[in-house]
Amino acid sequence: MTDSTKPKSQTQRAVEDMRALIFSGDLAAGTDHLEQELAQRLGMSRTPVREATLLLEAQGLLEVRARKGVRIQALSPDDMAEIYEVLTELESVSAYRAAKAGLSRSQLSQLAGSIDQMEAALRAEDREAWATADAAFHDELVALGGNSRIQSIVAMYNDQVRRARAMTLHMRPMPHQSNHDHRALYDAIARGDADAARAIHHSHRAQAQQMMVSLLKQFGLKRV
Missing domain, CATH: 1.20.120.530 (GntR ligand-binding domain-like)
Structure with a gap:
């Protein structure tokens, strides 16, 4: 049985916070962001941010670009x-x-x-x-x-x-x-x-x- 009171992991928090920023337009479509920048913005280390960007890439919300950070995907x-x-x-x-x-x-x-x-x-x-x-x-x-x-x-x-x-x-x-x-x-x-x-x-x-x-x-x- 899952414990609903279990605290969220840093990766879960990073996913939710980045999703909210993308949906609100604070991370606008077509913009590029470095991993360190995102970590500072979310107030956490780079590791959970890196893991979160891979999950969000699978959902089609951003693209992870080698040595260039991430690009927020536009919706054409x-x-x-x-x-x-x-x-x-x-x-x-x-x-x-x-x-x-x-x-x-x-x-x-x-x-x-x-x-x-x-x-x-x-x-x-x-x-x-x-x-x-x-x-x-x-x-x-x-x-x-x-x-x-x-x-x-x-x-x-x-x-x-x-x-x-x-x-x-x-x-x-x-x-x-x-x-x-x-x-x-x-x-x-x-x-x-x-x-x-x-x-x-x-x-x-x-x-x-x-x-x-x-x-x-x-x-x-x-x-x-």
Whole structure:
């Protein structure tokens, strides 16, 4: 049994702190940083920072460059188009599998709760709260699909999607259509209509891809 009170390692702290700096833009896309600089900024030694940069490189957030430190990866429209192609297919399979599983309303309560939170966030015009609830919805959808390999692949790309969303959150229209899509998907899963669930989610993700790519183009970002 894992002890939840166990203190975080220095490497875990470095990963979390660097992720926060990247997501906030304090470590901006395309910028270069020396290991020693990052260690001083985080108030720790170079060893956990070095280990953290390797983990963040695997997540696609930065590139470790020999004898040159790290470069924070930009999110180009092409990158995001490719990521969404993968997520659209895999999450749609998860929606299909969840509907096929004959899940009870109790088993779907977390999914429904995320929709309620998104709708409350829109009423309050709180985009950040909406984004948090939206991420929880997609995580739960993939979990309900019950395919551990899909979960692993989706997890590889989630940070990049959430980073792109953080960059564009205040550029997009209020996501009322997204909430409508989520509610329709929930209803299809609850009534066990697997084909409808897959089709609804595939359309939803395809539309999200078009919008995200268009918004990223406004940043003028390119692969580096």
